[in-house]
Amino acid sequence: MGYLLWIFGFMGAHRFYYGRPVSGTLYFFTLGIFFIGWIIDLFLIPSMDRSAYIKYIPGDKDYNISWILLTFLGIFGIHRLYLGKWLTGLIWLLTGGLLLLGVLYDYWTLNEQIDRVNQRRRFR
Structure with missing residues (x-):
């Protein structure tokens, strides 16, 4: 990857x-x-x-899939929809990833976002 x-x-x-x-x-x-x-x-x-x-420890949500979605479709928010973040995913879709600043933010924080989603699912 x-x-x-x-x-x-x-x-x-x-x-x-x-x-x-x-x-x-x-x-x-x-x-x-x-x-x-x-x-x-x-x-x-x-x-x-x-x-x-x-x-980074793997879980239900795959890091590779998330990163592919962010890198190639980041301005559409598809990676956020994949992680179950429907509201911000729709905002990214309608605003072009918040005019690319949101995409840069997601580049900074995507691994931690995936960790949080995987930890929540692990402790259910």
């Missing part, structure tokens, strides 16, 4: 996926630090993958 998001890494998607929102934002606004950092990340993905595997 990291390599698939890396293809769009000049937007920082793979960095956000691996729980690195600061560098992801930097990539988002600089096109992967002018594509140089993006190319270097090709070799860093295995180590980022190992650390994210330890940090």
Whole structure:
């Protein structure tokens, strides 16, 4: 999954996926630090993958599906609908992801959002 998001890494998607929102934002606004950092990340993905595997525990809602939906359909809020957040999903749909600022917010927080949804389902 990291390599698939890396293809769009000049937007920082793979960095956000691996729980690195600061560098992801930097990539988002600089096109992967002018594509140089993006190319270097090709070799860093295995180590980022190992650390994210330890940090984020799987559950009912799949991280990969959520990230694919956010990366490719984020402005439509499909990822929020997948997580059961119907109201904000509809708001994203009607406002283009709150004019892309909401999409950037979701890049920052999606892993934690998935964790919360999975924890709620785990303790039912």
